[in-house]
Amino acid sequence: MKRRQLLQALGAGTLLSTLPTGLLAATQSKRPLFIDGMSFLPEDLADIQASGLSAYLCDISTIEEVKQADGTVNYKRTYKACKESISIAANRVADHPQTLLQGLSGSDIDRAMDSGRCAIFFQIQGADCVEDHLGQVDEFYAQGLRVLQLTHHYGNSFAGGALDSDANGGLNLPLTPKGYALIAKLNDKKILLDVSHSSEQTALDAIKASRQSVVQSHGAVRAIVPHARCSPDSVIRAIADSGGVFGVFMMSFWLTHDPVPTTDHYLAQLKHVAKVGGLDAVAIANDYPLRGHENLLKLNNDNAEGVKEYLDWWHSLRAKKVLGFDHEPVHVVIPELNHIERMSRIYDALKGAGFKAAEADKIVGGNWQRVLKSVLR
Template structure:
């Protein structure tokens, strides 16, 4: 049954009535000595002691893997195939089960509370791209069921480029001539496909969270209309601040919020600011923007690096000038295809003070200094994720 009310309005009404317990109580969070910390995207660390050091209670955990696929033109493409992801999720599940003193497999929102109360970390398995669903609609998309049985609880529709389900944020642009004969780039803002609509119905029925990170703006807007459950952009940034294809327009941020979902801001600094020196203030500016256009209930934290931070930059003592070099070949290849934003050369990769195992505490402190109330910080640092996971997963 489709939504009859704007979910964002419903959330605010419930909050005003003080009965948010059905989503995960924010009033309970206020009495806890340690604020709940939930991250929108990270990975299983090689060293499990990183879990406790990070102070993160729960996070969406990307367990996907890629497979090299030879294309007809002789080039190689890398996809999160069914076989690669089935192997990787099985391996991740074994690792979680083998370490019950540190890890909890997140299958419902109650696992967040359990992790918080026991000093463990709940990980909610996520795959960054629905290429792993290779079988047909006629088969009932049964591979989704297989991944669910292995613990999958969040699925991203695509990664950077479009697939049979969704348009991608970095799909090639086409050049057109303006009135003066100058070349002008126009993005191929591809919509959600019919197969994508059927996949979303399947994910809703299985109570798997739909993630539109890396989707084209139109596909994200279409997904917000089709889904009967809240959707999220687990990790991304704001296009109004950095005009780049990987950053989302305000209309997408609002549409996600109107489903009752949220928008997580990640740590990749070249999509947070074009200034030469990235700072925590640049990160906070994105959080403020999401709050201004979509409401405080839509704001969340994400990473998209390992728990300790971007490994290469850590080895370089956060020397951005040296670290950015590893991205330049990729960046230049997309510039050649006229993809939005790649005309500006990146000069950094991380915000040094946030490329750290204690980044969640540092963000929390920066929010306080920026004037966010304790209740707003409860939501941003974890409460909004807890609510969304409660509504989608149960």
């Protein structure tokens, strides 16, 4: 029996009796368990409390802009830059023990909730930081790295990227031999494997190779928006069968082609993931700062103006004929969700759309907690 089927077979009758301590406490209090699959450390730590988050995956990496041979720009997380950035992040978390708790194991979510803090799980968006040897994974782990993405947009020596271009639009670029070795290392270290930004074939190869649950921390559904950065049902289903979760993010041009993005479009993405992978696979992600997309907030969520900053990059990928870039984007955010209180708004929207409280609890945090407790031990 697949892990997803086993989870579904447990049934609602045993749900409350088998909930982890922190999640059970959340269901019995007015504060739901909110976990976000992708955001960043805010400049103002008051944003942590305002967000209502109990935990989140936090990208602590520093990027280097690298111009590729075809003229497009990639953003590399180099070893040197990420060693420095993870040290800075760890020191900042340690300096604010009343607000933050560095998440090293899944049980730290309970510890954070019991003490009124937020558990921060360090993530790096791309394995480019592992430059010379797999021993560098040990170094990052010792500094608190707990989630690693194989690649970011474009491929590297480990994996194919979602926006790579080949005769098949980049979709068939596989996991490399180095990638298989890296996954074995991540499994051994109990580091959560994230296939966000991977090519379709790399994602499927990685999930099959992993001995642990695999996640897509932040992404969207290709059946709704046919785009290379959106995932096909085959990947969603494989993630679910691994016992992992698929976090739907806030980048509205990958959520809908309708001219005005709304919360209903976001719910449609969540419902599709649930239909394909089951309710246990559905999760929330952001991919913007906790407050929301900063430039759009400055523009009072004027999508027509805000989308302009993406067009040069978008057109460069259109010229390479990468899947989906032929459709001109007209928005960046869902205005009502580009807000510090997005999690509570999504929670209310789920209940308003007919989800039972226990189902909404899973989507906004319970599923993330289950996976983090399973892998980070």
